Amino acid sequence: MKKREEIPVCHTWNMADILPSEEAWENLFRETEQALSGYKKYEGHLADSGEMLFSCLEFDEEISLKIETLFVYGRQKSDENTGNPRYQEFSSRARALSYETAGLSSFIVPEILEIPQETLSRLRKETEKLKRYDRTFEIILKKKEHTLSASMEALLAKSMDATSGSSDIFNMFNNADVKFPEILNENRELIRISHGNYIALMEKQDREVRKSAFEGLYSVYKQFGNTLAATFASNLKRAAFYAQARNYPSARAHSLGENEIPEEVYDNLIQAVHENLPLLHQYVSIRKKALGVEELHMYDLYVPMVSREEQKISFEEAKAMVLEGLKPLGEEYLSLLKEGFENRWIDVYENEGKRSGAYSWGVYGIHPYVLLNFNGTLDSVFTLAHEMGHALHSWFSDKHQNYVDAAYKIFVAEVASTCNEALLIRHLLEITEDKAERAYLVNHFMDSFRGTLYRQAMFAEFEEETHRRLGKGEVLTADLLCSIYRRLNEEYFGPDMIVDREIDYEWSRIPHFYTPFYVYQYATGFSAAIAISSKILAGDEKVLKGYYEFLSGGNSMTPIDLLKLCGVDMSTARPVTDALAVFSELLEEMSRLI
Template sequence: MKKRSEVEIKDTWKLEDMVASDSQWEQLFEEASSKVKQYADYKGRLDESADTLYACLKFDDEISRETELLYVYSRMRSDQDTADQKYQDMFSRAQSLSYKASEYSSYIVPEILSMPEEKLDAYMKADNGISHFKRALEMVLNKREHTLSGEMEELLAQSYDATQGASQIFTMFNNADVKFPVITGENGEAVQITHGNYISLMENQDRRIRKDAFEGLYSVYAQYSNTLAAAFSTNIKQAVFYARAKKYESSRQYYLAGNEVPELVYDNLVRAVRDNLPKLHRYAGVRRKLLGVDELHMYDLYVPMVAEYDRRYTYEEAKAIVKEGLAPLGEEYLSILQEGFDSRWIDVYENEGKRSGAYSWGTYGSHPYVLLNFHGTLNDVFTLAHEMGHSIHSWYSDKNQPFTYAGYKIFVAEVASTCNEALLIRHLLKKAGSREEKAYLLNHFLESFRGTLFRQTMFAEFEDMAHKKGAAGESLTAQSLCRMYRQLNVDYFGPEMNVDAQIDYEWERIPHFYTPFYVYQYATGFSAAVAISSRIMKGEEGALEGYKKFLSGGCSMTPIELLKLCGVDMSTTRPVDEALAFFGELLDEFEGLR
């Protein structure tokens, strides 16, 4: 594997568009570190006048933008090579400054909430620009009962830096320290298992390679079960602590409230998927039959069932395929996509120490970026479409919203990305030149349902159960977590699956569990995206226009209201039910081709 210094510049992201150099970052850091102290100028004075309140809110926006820039740039530099001590240090300082800003600004919300409603209403009518913050203040007022005194909010803010240890330990272990064994490849060569090539190995038609990769990866996690259970348990305790401190009934309620999402949405998702598990059981049976194995194992889940079309793609081919597949979104969308391809928005290939997985990120005022670990699989082609969906969502939002409202809520974050995937697969299915090619693509789409709608809902169940046990004071040991995770796999995959012992450790390698109650949004976003892509592909009147309004909305509306612009109501079970019905139809079509 190449070292970072050996990667061709054209295949790396141009972070200089965000911050020109590390020395400029240091200068910006010094300026922000000094400026953040000016929060004290407004403390205890917010009810003096509309002008004072406006000046404070405007200053808070400025600091948030500046600390975000420092945080994102240093983290992305660190993600290029997580073993690079220089960027680890820069990120640590940026993180501490961010926590310090939270601490210094912690009085703002309590002071606003302590103001008489009549006074605040009068201030909001002032002709000084304060009306810009109307939606932001409404979001604050909605959390009145969960806001503590100024002193208590300041104390909580002071604690944030000290309570991130579990997440930081996991990140460094999983990306910088953990090393997986070497296995024998197809031609007798030695192959080092990495986060980046693991899925490629699991897609290999040689079952021995899949089994060796599966057992090799999880043999390492099994060695560190107690350590990782302690980290995960600590992260749950942290979430439960902040939820209780903020007077929420549970950590789940706390995190969903932060995104303005009713808990009913979570429960509806789990209920709908549970009701449709027989479809997943049937899919497991079809997979076992087509692979021609007596027993289906967990290491048989990723290999394509249509081996003849198990091909690889160059990065150039992937870009062309994605652009063609997203044509229904119109010329403007495609021009933004091409700009991203041409202007080094994307860090393409895996290198030594690079963060695993893929993401889209960036800061207001600069174009978005994408981190990939491209290996040429069909899944990598879809990952490119997915992450560019995030980036173009951010592009639209940043262009149409001020900084205050540009950052869209996590709940809608997976909609645009998954809509791109849904459009791409529908396009490729239309283009399929043979039954075998169509079967191969249907296999991929069915796997998208399994990996996103079913799997992420299973993750959501596991996370909810673990947090409830943690809140109840039950011990979250490696054994209890593995036992719980195993039973969920048994429930979800049913009698056709041999649930291997190694899968019990899978929870240990899921980074999103350290961002509590995030994963369920992949499943809800997938369901919404299937509905939106269907409307766009059918050419329904107003579908594309409504979707562009959604992309441009940022957080100017609640997530549920934003999705209604696309004709999707996530406060009901309908989008999830329709997506699962569509899964059944695809499975019927797939079986008909075999």
């Protein structure tokens, strides 16, 4: 694996667009640290006048943007090489400063809620500038029953740094310390398993390679099973503590409430998926038949059902494929894609110590960034489309919303990214004239349903059960977590799947579990994206116009209302069942093709 300095500069992101140097970071840190004393002049005086209230909110906004700049720069530089202590320090210092700021600013919300409603209304009416914070006031007032006294809010804010250890420990273990074994590849050459090459190995036609990669990866997680169970349980306890402190009945209610999502959305997803588990069982049967195996194992889930000569797609080819596939979104969207491709928004290739996976992130007022570990597979092309969907969602929100309203909620975060993937796969299906190629693409589309809608719903169900058991006082040992995870795999995949013992430990390697009740949004976002992309491809100009409004909406309204702009109502199970109807059609086509 290449070292960071061996990667061509043109394939790395340009962090100088955020800050020109480490010295600039240090200067901004000192400037922000010194500015924090400015909070004192506002505490106890927010009701004095509309001007005072506005000045406080504006000051808090400025500090927040500076800390965002410090943290994003430090974290992204750290992600370039997670073993680099210099940037680990930057990231840690920025986060500690954010926690200090949270403590110093914690009086703001309780103090606003203490202002009599009539007085607050008068201040807002008298001070035109306060209109900038209308949505802020709406959110604050919704959370009145979950907001504590100023002193208690300060205490909770100060506790955040002390309680973040479980996530930090997992991140360092999974990205910096963990070492996977070497295996023989299809050419009988020794290669080391990594986060970056694991899925590519699982897609190999050589079954022994897949089996070796699968068993090799999970042998490491099993070896640290007790430690990872303790880390996982600690993070659940953290979530339970903050939910209880804020007067929520559960960690789930807290997480969904923070995003203005009704809890029935979660329940509707699980119910709709369970009602359609026979479709996943049918998928397993088709896969078993297509691969011609007597037993279908978990390491057989990623290899294409239809064999074809393995294609290595260059990054230049991948960019061209994404641009062509997203043409239905119009010239404005395409021109922004090109800008990102040509101006080093993207960190492209894996290097030694680089953070695994992919993401999009950035700082308000500066273009978004994308981290990839591009490996030349079709999956990595879809990852490019996916992450650029996130990036342009952020770009549109930043352009059309002020800083306080720009950051869209997690619930809608996966819609734009998955919509891009859906448009790309349908484009590729449309242009192919080869039966084998079509079968390969149908397989890929089906795997998106299996991997995003079903798999993430299963993750969501695992989270729901583990949080609930913790709430009842159960000790979440590695054995218990493995047994819960095994049962869910057996239920979801059905009788034609051999549920290998190794998969029992999959829960221990999922980073998103350290952001409680996040993963369900992949499934709901996927469902919404299938609906939106279908309407755009059908030429529905109203939906396309609504989609741009959605992309530009940021957090200017609730996530449910934002999606209604595109004709999708996620307060019902309809988008999920409609998406699974498309899955059913794909299953029927695949049955004819194999």
